Amino acid sequence: MTQSLSPEDAAAAVLAAAEEVAHAESAAAAGRAALLAEVAQLPALPGVYRYFDAHGAVLYVGKAKNLKRRVSSYFQKDHGGTRIGVMVNRIARMETTVVRTEAEALLLENNLIKALNPRFNILFRDDKSYPYLQLVSHRFPRMAYYRGAVDKKHHYFGPYPSAWAVKESIQLLQKVFRLRTCEDTVFANRSRPCLLYQIRRCTAPCVGLISDADYTSDVHNAERFLRGEQQELLDQLQRRMMEHAEAFEYEKAAELRNQIQALSRVLQQQSVEENSASSAGKDVDVLAVKVQGGRACVNLAMVRGGRHLGDRAHFPTHVEEGAVLGAAEDEGDDVAAPVPPEVRVLEAFIAQHYLDSAVPPSLVVSHPVDAALMEALSVHAGFKVSAQHQPREQRRVWLQMAQTGAELALARLLAQEGSQKARTLALAEALGLEVQDLDTLRIECFDISHTAGEATQASCVVFENHQMQSAQYRRFNITGITPGDDYAAMRQVLTRRYGKLAEGVAAGTARMPDVVLVDGGRGQVSMAREVFEELGLDLSLIAGVEKGEGRKVGLEELVFADGRPKVYLGADSAALMLVAQIRDEAHRFAITGMRAKRASVRTGGSRLEDIPGVGPKKRARLLQRFGGVRGVAQAAVDELASVEGISRDLAEEIYRALH
Incomplete structure (x- = not known):
C-alpha cells in the first residue's frame, strides 16, 4: 500500500x-x-x-x-x-x-x-600484414614467401595483396631464372640434385652445378624483372646470347636462349600489362572507393614493376559518423562544409594505411584527395608521392577494374550482413528473447574436448554484433576431475566463467550474455542449471544443443533449463544455421586447444619452454635438429650450441635442465 x-x-x-x-x-x-x-x-x-x-x-x-x-x-x-x-x-x-x-x-x-578508436572518426582495421617476396641473403640467395617485419639484411619485393600473388611470382621466377627455394638446412646437406632440378625449376647450386657468378647473374636478373625492367632485361639477354654465339660458346648461348623464351612466355601470359611508356617500370597503387547503405569499401589494387598483382578490399567502421566531418585542415576551413563521404573515406584510408605500409611513388585514385595530405605523406615517406585522378590509357583500365571490384565487394558485404541480421532475428524470435537492439545480442557457447580423458579443455566462444568475436574467445584447462567426466568439466568451466561475473551482476556493474549455449542435451543442461542456481543467475538464459534422432545434422533440438519444452527449429531454419555455426565454432576452438595441449604433453615440449631463454623459435629449431625432446636430451653441449640462436651458456642451461 x-x-x-x-x-x-x-x-x-x-x-x-x-x-x-x-x-x-x-x-x-x-x-x-x-x-x-x-x-x-x-x-x-x-x-x-x-x-x-x-x-x-x-x-x-x-x-x-x-x-x-x-x-x-x-x-x-x-x-x-x-x-x-x-x-x-x-x-x-x-x-x-x-x-x-x-x-x-x-x-x-x-x-x-x-x-x-574514436566514435566520430572513420577507422580502418587491417590485422593482416601484407606478404612480401623475399630474397634471403646467402652465397646462393633463395626466394621465399615472407610476412612480418622487414629485415634490412635481406631484399624484399612487394608488398603483395595476397599470399597467392607472392607464390605465383615465385613460380614465375622459378621457370625463368631457376633460383632455389629450399631452406638453408636442406641446401647445406644435399648430395645430389632434387626434383626441382630435374623439371628445370632450379639450377642446383647446392651440388655445384652452377657457378657463383652465373647464379649471381640470375639473381640480379630476377631483381630487375621484379622492378619492372622486363624490356631492358630481354635486350641484355639478347646481347649476351649473341656474344656467346659469336665466341662459339653454344651451350651458354642455348641456356640464354631458353631463358629468353621462358621470359617471353611469362610476359605474354600476363593478363594485364603496363603499356604506357611514360609510366613503365613504376610501382602504382590503385584506390577505388564505394559508399552505400551506411557502409564503405576501399579496394586497393597493387601494380609492381608493371604487373597487376591483384587487389584487396578494406571496410572501415564509423562511416556514417566520420564521413560528415570536413576532410581538409587548411586555414579558414568550415568544418560543416559538405565533403563527399567517398573523399572522406578515401583520405582516411590513405592516411592510416600508408603510415604502416610501404607507399609507392604514384597513387591512382577514384576521387580527388587533398593536396596537403599528399604533401604530408611525401614528407613521411621521404620521397615525392603523387595522386592521379581521372587517369588515361592503362591506368584508366586499372582504375575501372578496381572500381568494379569495390562495388562487388561492398555488395557481398551488404548481402552477408543482411543475412547475418536475419539469422540473429530468427534466433531471437525462436527463443522468445526481448532484445531492444539486436546488435547487442550476446551469445556465449561452451564445449568440452578431450581424448579418452587426456588433456581435457573447455572452450567459450562469443557471438555478438551478428558475428563471431574471436578476440573474446577463451579456453579453460580442466583439472581435478575424473578423466572423461564431461559433466564435471562443464560444471567447472561454468563456475569459473560466471562465478565472479555473478557478483558484478548483483552489484549492477556487469551484464550477463543474453543466451548461454552448451553443446549437449539434458545432462549438460542440468549441470548448467545447478551452477546457475548456486550462483543465483537467471535459468532462462541456458539452452542446450541436443543431437536429433540418429545424431543427424539438421535434426538438432534446443533444450532449456527453465522447464520450457524442447524446440525443433527445422532443418532449413535460419535460427538453426546460426546455432550450428556457434556450436561448431565452440567445438573447433575446443578441439584445437586440446590437440595442442595433448601434443605438448606427449612430446614434452613444455620441458623446453620452461627453460629461461628458450622461446618458440629456438624450441622449434632444437626439435627440428634433434628430432624431438628425447634427441635434445641426448645431445651434448657442443651439439646444442651449434644450433642457430643457441649460445654456449644457453646450451649448458638446456643440458642441465634435461638431465
Missing part, C-alpha cells in the same frame, strides 16, 4: 528536483565556459586535438595546420541536430598536442585514431 505525500512534501520534492536540474545546468555551463576559454588560448601552430565526453570516452581525433583556427571553428556556430552538432554538444574536455610540421600531425593523428 503506497502512502501519498502531503502537499508540503510534494512541493519540497519538486523544489529539490528543480534545484538539482539547475545545479546540473550550471555545472554544464561552467564546464562549457572553461572549454571555450581553453580554446581561446590555443596557439596558431600545427598539432593534433582530441575531444572527450563527460565519461572520458574519446569522441574525435583531428589534425590542424592552425590549432586555434581549426578548433575554434567547431564552437563558433550552431550545427543544429546534425551528427557534428551531436558530437560538439557532447564535448566535455579536450587535449591538444603541438607538433612541428603537418606531416608530424598526420602521423600522430592516425596513430591515435588506431589506438583510441
